[in-house]
Amino acid sequence: MIRKERNNYIPYIYILLLCFFAVGGLKAQSEAGMPGVEIRQSFVNDQIISHIIKVGNPSAKAFHGFITPALPEGVRNLTATGRELTVAPGDSTFVSYKLVMAKNIPAGRKTVAYTLFDDHRKQLLRRETHIDIEKRERIFLAADEAPILVTHPEDSIRISVLVNNSGNTEEEVTLVFNVPQLRGAPPFTEIKTTVKAMEQKPVVYAFIPSANLLSAEQFPVHITAMKGKEKTLFGNKTVTVQNAASNRPYIDVNPNVLFSGYGSDDNALTLSYRQYNASSGMWQARGGGYVNLPAGYLQVQGNLYQYSSQRTPMVTNTSLMYKLYENEFTVGNVSEQAELPLYGRGAKAMFSDDKKDKTFTVGAIDQNFNLLSSEAWFADYYSFYAVGTVGASNYKNGAEVSYVYQRNPYEKAYYNVAGAQWRRGFGNDWDIDLKAHGSVSRYEGIRGNKFSGSGELRYQGKLFSDLMLNGSAYYSDGYFPGSRKGSLSLSQGLSQKLSQTMYVSGNVSYNKTEPKSYAYDYRYSSENVYGNAHLSLPKLGRWSPSLFYQYRGERSSSYASYFGAEVGDRLLDMPSNRGGVQLRWNSRNGDHSIYGSVEGGAYGDPLDHAWRQQWKSSLDYSYKWLTVNSSWQRGAFYLYEYAMARQNDTGFNRFAVGASVNKDFSKKVSLTSNVNFTKDTYQGNVPSANLTVKYRPNESYSFFSNAYWYQYNYAFMGRKTNTYNIEVGATWHFSKAQPSSKKKSTIIAQLYYDKNANSRYDKGDEPVNDYVVALSNKAFITDKDGKIRYSLTPYGDYTIKPMSASSWYFRPVDVTVNRSKTKVDIPLTQSGTLRGNIRYIFGKHSVDLVPRYEGLRFIITNTHREVEHVAVTDGQGNFMTFLPVGEYSITLDKSTLLKNTDCKDFIRSFRIEAGEVNKLEPFTIETKSRNVNIKQFSQ
Numbered sequence: 001m002i003r004k005e006r007n008n009y010i011p012y013i014y015i016l017l018l019c020f021f022a023v024g025g026l027k028a029q030s031e032a033g034m035p036g037v038e039i040r041q042s043f044v045n046d047q048i049i050s051h052i053i054k055v056g057n058p059s060a061k062a063f064h065g066f067i068t069p070a071l072p073e074g075v076r077n078l079t080a081t082g083r084e085l086t087v088a089p090g091d092s093t094f095v096s097y098k099l100v101m102a103k104n105i106p107a108g109r110k111t112v113a114y115t116l117f118d119d120h121r122k123q124l125l126r127r128e129t130h131i132d133i134e135k136r137e138r139i140f141l142a143a144d145e146a147p148i149l150v151t152h153p154e155d156s157i158r159i160s161v162l163v164n165n166s167g168n169t170e171e172e173v174t175l176v177f178n179v180p181q182l183r184g185a186p187p188f189t190e191i192k193t194t195v196k197a198m199e200q201k202p203v204v205y206a207f208i209p210s211a212n213l214l215s216a217e218q219f220p221v222h223i224t225a226m227k228g229k230e231k232t233l234f235g236n237k238t239v240t241v242q243n244a245a246s247n248r249p250y251i252d253v254n255p256n257v258l259f260s261g262y263g264s265d266d267n268a269l270t271l272s273y274r275q276y277n278a279s280s281g282m283w284q285a286r287g288g289g290y291v292n293l294p295a296g297y298l299q300v301q302g303n304l305y306q307y308s309s310q311r312t313p314m315v316t317n318t319s320l321m322y323k324l325y326e327n328e329f330t331v332g333n334v335s336e337q338a339e340l341p342l343y344g345r346g347a348k349a350m351f352s353d354d355k356k357d358k359t360f361t362v363g364a365i366d367q368n369f370n371l372l373s374s375e376a377w378f379a380d381y382y383s384f385y386a387v388g389t390v391g392a393s394n395y396k397n398g399a400e401v402s403y404v405y406q407r408n409p410y411e412k413a414y415y416n417v418a419g420a421q422w423r424r425g426f427g428n429d430w431d432i433d434l435k436a437h438g439s440v441s442r443y444e445g446i447r448g449n450k451f452s453g454s455g456e457l458r459y460q461g462k463l464f465s466d467l468m469l470n471g472s473a474y475y476s477d478g479y480f481p482g483s484r485k486g487s488l489s490l491s492q493g494l495s496q497k498l499s500q501t502m503y504v505s506g507n508v509s510y511n512k513t514e515p516k517s518y519a520y521d522y523r524y525s526s527e528n529v530y531g532n533a534h535l536s537l538p539k540l541g542r543w544s545p546s547l548f549y550q551y552r553g554e555r556s557s558s559y560a561s562y563f564g565a566e567v568g569d570r571l572l573d574m575p576s577n578r579g580g581v582q583l584r585w586n587s588r589n590g591d592h593s594i595y596g597s598v599e600g601g602a603y604g605d606p607l608d609h610a611w612r613q614q615w616k617s618s619l620d621y622s623y624k625w626l627t628v629n630s631s632w633q634r635g636a637f638y639l640y641e642y643a644m645a646r647q648n649d650t651g652f653n654r655f656a657v658g659a660s661v662n663k664d665f666s667k668k669v670s671l672t673s674n675v676n677f678t679k680d681t682y683q684g685n686v687p688s689a690n691l692t693v694k695y696r697p698n699e700s701y702s703f704f705s706n707a708y709w710y711q712y713n714y715a716f717m718g719r720k721t722n723t724y725n726i727e728v729g730a731t732w733h734f735s736k737a738q739p740s741s742k743k744k745s746t747i748i749a750q751l752y753y754d755k756n757a758n759s760r761y762d763k764g765d766e767p768v769n770d771y772v773v774a775l776s777n778k779a780f781i782t783d784k785d786g787k788i789r790y791s792l793t794p795y796g797d798y799t800i801k802p803m804s805a806s807s808w809y810f811r812p813v814d815v816t817v818n819r820s821k822t823k824v825d826i827p828l829t830q831s832g833t834l835r836g837n838i839r840y841i842f843g844k845h846s847v848d849l850v851p852r853y854e855g856l857r858f859i860i861t862n863t864h865r866e867v868e869h870v871a872v873t874d875g876q877g878n879f880m881t882f883l884p885v886g887e888y889s890i891t892l893d894k895s896t897l898l899k900n901t902d903c904k905d906f907i908r909s910f911r912i913e914a915g916e917v918n919k920l921e922p923f924t925i926e927t928k929s930r931n932v933n934i935k936q937f938s939q
Contacts, residue, residue, distance in 0.1 A: 272729025
């Protein structure tokens with residue numbers, strides 16, 4: 001029943017389907033008679049898109065109508081907008097459109113629609129297509145490179161920069177202006193703005209300079225530009241602000257000398273207090289400074305400290321030095337590099353040529369290092385010396401002779417030591433250095449003179465292509481009075497490049513020391529042989545492996561007393577052989593690094609000569625400001641380690657671990673800290689820690705604090721010893737100006753209006769006040785008398801020139817300074833004014849561009865083809881300058897034009913008359929045209 005009822009519905013379903021297909025067929029038949037539109041899109045280049053519109057007529061009658069495009073903002077059509085067309089029955093036709101996208105069109109999808117109308121203006125159909133504009137980010141920061149001149153200190157300083165967004169996306173921009181050492185206001189100022197696509201937006205920052213900035217010749221203002229919420233850096237500039245003054249001294253600031261922080265005493269003063277445990281303290285003052293003089297300069301250096309347990313302060317490393325040209329005269333603490341120790345209170349003089357190639361030095365030194373010592377000068381321990389050098393500034397070729405007379409009360413001797421040195425370079429591959437010293441000595445209580453000497457050889461060079469050699473040899477008699485008496489030292493090293501990734505190097509050395517004395521019974525003797533070989537292997541990924549071998553033979557009598565009568569005075573001998581491997585690893589960004597090594601071998605026991613094992617491993621890890629290191633050792637590596645361990649009847653073992661932090665939290669605050677722990681057979685457990693904190697509010701002063709603590713736990717003594725010290729201090733940094741060692745002068749320049757043009761300051765002429773000139777790259781402004789003064793100026797040649805063009809003008813004046821006072825009169829003659837501007841011409845098919853008016857450069861030359869002035873257009877395309885009377889040529893620098901622009905009449909000639917304005921005809925800048933092809937064809 002149910003099935004039968006369902007079958008009764010089937011005829012009705014068939015009827016409905018037939019009706020549906022019948023209606024659809026009628027609709028299809030009606031649309032089949034309508035014209036069809038098809039769009040084909042292609043890109044000509046980055047800015048031009050081609051659309052080919054195909055219009056088909058499937059009907060039996062000819063179609064007459066027209067088609068029009070609907071374009072989004074930023075897209076324009078190169079051809080006619082509405083296009084009439086006639087399509088024969090069953091035929092089709094094509095219409096071409098060339099669309100130009102503006103440079104500032106925003107990124108994203110743009111819709112272009114084409115609508116077809118019949119000849120009765122009835123809309124038949126509409127078709128759309130899309131253009132996807134990719135995001136283009138091009139943003140730049142521009143600033144005027146010319147210094148900003150400050151002539152009125154009470155006015156604010158305005159820093160103007162230009163943000164140029166040549167992309168197609170609106171940008172959020174953050175500009176940070178930093179004025180270092182600005183007082184009374186934050187040194188950092190942040191300005192936020194929004195720059196639209198293809199917009200050039202000026203940003204101005206104004207501030208009131210503090211007194212310390214106004215007292216400087218010039219100071220910088222740093223600008224940092226960032227975009228977006230993430231503040232991505234896209235540019236930075238530095239603008240120099242120059243202070244104009246009527247009277248200033250010569251100051252030479254060396255740009256290569258960095259700001260000297262804590263620890264530099266050349267031009268600063270440091271005061272500190274240090275506490276040692278609970279029982280002792282120390283006050284200290286150290287520092288130095290310069291005093292510029294009319295001829296040369298003075299340099300003062302000092303170090304004064306006093307312990308709480310002392311009555312007399314200690315004054316060391318303290319001297320007063322006068323320098324004139326390259327000659328130096330020093331009194332106070334004096335030191336000299338020589339074979340004999342030469343340091344203490346005294347005086348010396350060094351004479352040198354201008355190139356410091358030939359020098360001669362003489363000096364007298366009382367070998368007492370404390371200037372405030374109560375002992376009389378030159379009482380018992382003193383020296384006189386002289387040194388002559390040729391080629392002092394040439395490290396490859398030179399010679400030196402020296403003589404030292406010394407009274408040594410400890411050895412009860414009078415020494416006369418003469419020396420000579422000769423060094424020579426042979427080509428670019430070999431260098432040899434030879435030294436020899438001879439001594440004639442007289443000893444108290446010993447008849448006759450004693451003769452001794454020393455000799456030394458050093459060399460380095462290249463043998464074959466990649467085999468490098470270096471070696472040295474030294475010998476001195478056992479009674480030679482130098483610091484290396486009784487020494488024999490031989491050394492030879494080599495290195496060879498095997499391939500691009502493999503190197504081999506090695507060194508062999510022998511040292512023997514056995515000093516002798518006429519006054520004392522020396523029983524010291526030591527002998528060492530050392531050899532090593534190192535092979536670097538190719539990298540394995542980011543790992544750099546290498547292999548090494550070492551041999552060490554140590555023989556000495558210094559530790560015989562540690563073993564009592566069983567050893568006596570005989571020499572103890574300890575040879576050792578060991579090999580090892582080293583591994584280095586660095587991360588790709590360089591933040592992480594690992595260094596590890598493992599070595600092992602055997603040494604000969606100095607007492608029973610049995611071979612015993614020795615092992616050592618180390619592992620270091622570094623990450624930016626953090627370093628962690630550890631090491632483990634088993635078995636003695638040196639004689640002293642063996643002797644210390646045998647006192648406890650055990651073998652030598654050591655374990656050490658430590659960590660260090662070196663972190664700058666900001667430009668003002670930094671921290672350095674170390675924590676270490678060592679445990680070995682001799683010392684037991686030794687923990688230690690130190691901490692250094694530095695705070696630098698500005699470059700004028702800084703504060704610091706140091707703390708150190710360690711604990712000794714001598715295993716053989718069974719007791720602990722704690723030691724700590726704490727130091728706090730402050731440093732005042734003086735000017736970073738570099739003094740001049742030359743003779744100096746005062747330049748006085750008088751500027752006046754030369755109204756009668758006779759180049760003399762006479763009746764009718766007037767002084768020029770508030771006129772800005774440049775002298776030695778410094779800005780000067782004339783006072784009410786029309787004068788500027790530049791004191792302490794080193795002898796030499798200088799040029800005075802105007803800083804900017806004005807209606808009164810003078811040509812640059814060259815000044816030769818060779819006496820204590822230099823006067824120069826500078827007449828100003830009235831000049832004429834030159835004005836000009838630019839304008840753009842656009843045609844119907846001109847290249848699409850945004851005209852730029854500022855920054856176009858014009859070069860003005862005189863009849864001798866000398867560049868007289870360079871003028872630059874402002875934001876409106878205008879320029880103006882002042883020139884002396886005469887004939888000139890002006891040339892537009894085409895390199896400053898925009899792409900796809902040109903100027904045909906870019907060179908002009910003109911004449912300037914005094915007090916008159918010469919306005920040039922506008923310089924016409926034409927834009928190039930695009931090639932536009934319009935095609936219409938039928939099929």
